[in-house]
Amino acid sequence: MMVTALLIIHGLVAVALLGAITHQTLSAWAPVKARPGSFFGRFRTVPPAAFANAVVVLYLAAAVLGGIIYLDFRVDVRPTLEQAGHWQVLGFFDLKEHFVAIGAALLPAYWVCWRRPRDDEPIRARAILTSIIAFIVWWGFLAGHITNNIMGFGA
Amino acid sequence: MTSLFAFRRFASAFGTAFAVFYVVALKLDLALFTVYPSLGLVVLGTHRARDAVDPALGFLAPAMYWYGWAGSAGCGALVVGLLAALLPEGLARRIWLGRFWVVPMFAMVACVYLTMPWFRL
Numbered sequence: 061m062m063v064t065a066l067l068i069i070h071g072l073v074a075v076a077l078l079g080a081i082t083h084q085t086l087s088a089w090a091p092v093k094a095r096p097g098s099f100f101g102r103f104r105t106v107p108p109a110a111f112a113n114a115v116v117v118l119y120l121a122a123a124v125l126g127g128i129i130y131l132d133f134r135v136d137v138r139p140t141l142e143q144a145g146h147w148q149v150l151g152f153f154d155l156k157e158h159f160v161a162i163g164a165a166l167l168p169a170y171w172v173c174w175r176r177p178r179d180d181e182p183i184r185a186r187a188i189l190t191s192i193i194a195f196i197v198w199w200g201f202l203a204g205h206i207t208n209n210i211m212g213f214g215a
Numbered sequence: 216m217t218s219l220f221a222f223r224r225f226a227s228a229f230g231t232a233f234a235v236f237y238v239v240a241l242k243l244d245l246a247l248f249t250v251y252p253s254l255g256l257v258v259l260g261t262h263r264a265r266d267a268v269d270p271a272l273g274f275l276a277p278a279m280y281w282y283g284w285a286g287s288a289g290c291g292a293l294v295v296g297l298l299a300a301l302l303p304e305g306l307a308r309r310i311w312l313g314r315f316w317v318v319p320m321f322a323m324v325a326c327v328y329l330t331m332p333w334f335r336l
Binding site for chain 1: 219222223225226227229230233234237241250252253277279281282284285288289292314315316319320322323326327330331333334
């Protein structure tokens with residue numbers, strides 16, 4: 061029961077993180093002179109740096125919650141998936157673990173890039189770093205979602 | 216201002232070094248500690264249950280290494296990050312690192328390569 065509650069909270073935090081990082085990534089890549097009122101123009105009206113603190117906090121919260129749930133996953137869920145032969149799903153989930161760890165270590169650099177930018181720092185580096193974290197968040201969300209639902213697929 | 220520059224150097228070096236050390240830890244199975252969730256046990260280093268007692272224990276009491284790999288990489292990256300923070304600003308600026316994100320990207324590709332066996336089963 062407790063793990064189910066944590067899993068739901070983990071999912072909700074992940075959705076909030078997904079929204080924040082996607083918004084920031086799109087606004088980081090969107091043209092500066094986007095037409096006002098256009099889709100990218102509206103993205104541009106929100107300063108992307110404002111998302112940085114939220115992304116760091118949400119990422120860490122999602123990672124910590126995931127790290128707690130992972131213990132039960134390893135004991136109760138993974139053996140079932142192994143017995144059912146869902147090797148590819150387990151591979152995707154392993155990649156999620158690796159990517160999330162690498163992404164967590166990038167958070168200090170990400171935060172500095174957005175909150176304390178330097179004049180001589182290439183803006184593209186910040187956008188690429190944000191995109192890497194966005195990719196990791198999307199991968200983690202989809203891999204976690206598929207793993208959560210896999211026993212229902214094709215049932 | 217100086218501390219901000221130092222933190223900037225630390226942050227970029229930490230992220231880069233962590234990615235490298237994580238791949239090394241994953242490839243060589245260098246976990247700082249091993250977790251046995253069903254037993255509520257944490258053992259220092261990479262520990263194989265079957266080494267100690269019985270192969271069946273590996274199924275009954277699965278071991279987890281991810282926390283340990285992250286711990287190993289975190290310790291190594293912390294040292295590199297602190298050393299980078301001590302570098303003089305001029306030298307650090309030359310080494311820095313508008314492209315430091317290349318290393319984590321390669322590390323992610325390496326992780327994909329090391330995970331490929333799952334997809335061949």
